[in-house]
Amino acid sequence: MAESRTIGVFGAGWVGLVTGGCLAELGHKVIVRDVVPDRVAALQAGRLPFHEPDLPEVLARNSGRIRYTLDADELAGADVLFICVQTPPTYSGDADLSYVWSALDDLPRAERRQLLVMKSTVPVGTGEKVRAALEARSLANVGYVSNPEFLAEGTAVRDFMNPDRIVIGAFAPEDAAFVESLYVGIETPVVQTDVASAEMIKLAANAFLSTRISFINEIANVCELVGADVESVAQGVGLDHRLGPHFFRAGVGWGGSCFGKDVSALKQLAGNSGYHFQLLAAVIEVNELQKRRVIAKLEKHLGRLRGKTIAVLGLAFKPNTDDLRDAPSLVIASRLLAEGAVVRTWDPVADARERLQGATQCDNILETVRGADAAVIVTEWNELRDLASEQVREEMARPLIIDGRNLLDPQATRLAGFAYEGVGRPTSPFEALPEVAEREGAAKPPVRVSGPVEGVRGNREVPPARN
Numbered sequence: 001m002a003e004s005r006t007i008g009v010f011g012a013g014w015v016g017l018v019t020g021g022c023l024a025e026l027g028h029k030v031i032v033r034d035v036v037p038d039r040v041a042a043l044q045a046g047r048l049p050f051h052e053p054d055l056p057e058v059l060a061r062n063s064g065r066i067r068y069t070l071d072a073d074e075l076a077g078a079d080v081l082f083i084c085v086q087t088p089p090t091y092s093g094d095a096d097l098s099y100v101w102s103a104l105d106d107l108p109r110a111e112r113r114q115l116l117v118m119k120s121t122v123p124v125g126t127g128e129k130v131r132a133a134l135e136a137r138s139l140a141n142v143g144y145v146s147n148p149e150f151l152a153e154g155t156a157v158r159d160f161m162n163p164d165r166i167v168i169g170a171f172a173p174e175d176a177a178f179v180e181s182l183y184v185g186i187e188t189p190v191v192q193t194d195v196a197s198a199e200m201i202k203l204a205a206n207a208f209l210s211t212r213i214s215f216i217n218e219i220a221n222v223c224e225l226v227g228a229d230v231e232s233v234a235q236g237v238g239l240d241h242r243l244g245p246h247f248f249r250a251g252v253g254w255g256g257s258c259f260g261k262d263v264s265a266l267k268q269l270a271g272n273s274g275y276h277f278q279l280l281a282a283v284i285e286v287n288e289l290q291k292r293r294v295i296a297k298l299e300k301h302l303g304r305l306r307g308k309t310i311a312v313l314g315l316a317f318k319p320n321t322d323d324l325r326d327a328p329s330l331v332i333a334s335r336l337l338a339e340g341a342v343v344r345t346w347d348p349v350a351d352a353r354e355r356l357q358g359a360t361q362c363d364n365i366l367e368t369v370r371g372a373d374a375a376v377i378v379t380e381w382n383e384l385r386d387l388a389s390e391q392v393r394e395e396m397a398r399p400l401i402i403d404g405r406n407l408l409d410p411q412a413t414r415l416a417g418f419a420y421e422g423v424g425r426p427t428s429p430f431e432a433l434p435e436v437a438e439r440e441g442a443a444k445p446p447v448r449v450s451g452p453v454e455g456v457r458g459n460r461e462v463p464p465a466r467n
């Protein structure tokens with residue numbers, strides 16, 4: 001058990017609440033401060049403003065050790081102040097640090113030395129800037145440590161309590177040791193380093209994870225052209241202990257609040273420092289194209305999408321979260337709407353009604369697929385595993401499933417009477433439904449073109465003829 005400390009947390013967002021809740025679980029006293037009155041009031045009433053498994057239980061179990069406030073001065077007695085505010089991307093792709101600076105503006109005047117611990121993902125060099133800002137404000141008595149989070153949505157509590165590593169970057173070794181002592185009880189390697197390297201570890205980790213996914217997505221796209229199966233390829237490659245199996249699932253592209261933001265921030269940081277990070281530019285572009293490939297797959301079977309009804313199944317950027325930030329579903333549904341399709345959407349928790357004006361969000365899967373010309377699996381929710389059922393087939397106008405997450409078994413889906421297209425799985429151009437093929441001329445083998453697609457370059461398949 002760690003020696004109990006008093007910990008202040010700036011920001012009652014997702015990172016702040018997971019961090020605060022888990023530090024309380026480790027035995028510390030936690031005061032979470034946010035600037036949004038409604039949010040603080042909701043938390044005080046025991047309501048969580050977002051969906052994160054296990055977090056409500058952790059917060060409830062430790063309610064005696066956590067309190068929420070609007071008043072930063074209540075943090076004056078804390079030993080440590082965790083900064084857990086957002087760092088969204090600016091128009092230039094840099095990270096917007098304005099929330100970090102306003103947290104610094106609100107730092108309480110403490111009698112004794114306090115330690116500022118940066119959990120938010122920030123550009124390399126931020127620690128130095130914060131240190132200079134603290135000195136300029138005569139707050140030289142405040143120490144600074146970078147302690148990035150590696151929490152994934154949906155598993156954040158588990159990731160916090162059982163991390164692969166804890167990274168601590170400090171200017172002074174005693175500050176690093178102090179932060180390490182807060183985590184006593186968690187068995188994991190601790191990487192103690194300088195502040196800039198800790199900042200870089202976080203950005204590089206997310207950039208590499210995104211790179212792996214863009215890589216396997218490109219392999220999948222080539223698999224489609226040459227008749228290989230990306231599922232077997234990923235398994236065969238991932239068993240190499242030097243490569244490993246994780247983050248190697250092909251799909252409709254990565255999304256979420258971190259990958260896009262952090263990859264851009266790292267690319268921009270390199271650019272600002274005079275280095276063109278070519279690989280990351282490709283990683284981003286591949287991801288943009290990957291989302292749009294769904295449209296070409298639909299066109300292959302249905303011809304023009306104008307007036308066709310498409311069921312978009314799954315909206316959250318991944319299962320077990322209601323988060324729509326950078327979700328591939330938004331790009332896919334918007335493209336369908338732009339093509340003139342009738343878009344019906346479903347998600348068990350995410351609500352995209354405001355963001356997808358023009359689409360109809362339905363309450364259940366059957367209602368969504370009713371009368372649909374195709375169903376597209378965008379998020380691999382468990383509820384979609386049984387999609388290839390007789391009931392669904394009967395509800396759909398045409399039994400066509402585009403499986404953007406390779407969730408279903410292709411053979412079983414075909415045997416159940418559906419036309420099926422996965423990602424990077426062998427697919428026959430002659431799979432278009434016979435009546436569609438006849439009417440739309442869509443069953444001929446696709447022609448491959450390269451050239452600009454909506455502002456991004458790359459290859460895509462297009463149907464040879466349109467009426």
Ligand code: UDX
Nearest residue numbers: 149150151152153247248249251254255256258317318
């Ligand atoms: C990520 C990092 O995993 C986490 O360490 C960091 O702190 C924040 O960013 P998160 O955004 O919650 O976490 O989601 P993650 O589980 O990493 O998935 C990101 C995206 O990649 C999702 O859209 C997911 O569907 C996609 N993905 C993931 C794939 O397409 N293929 C994979 O193999 C893995």
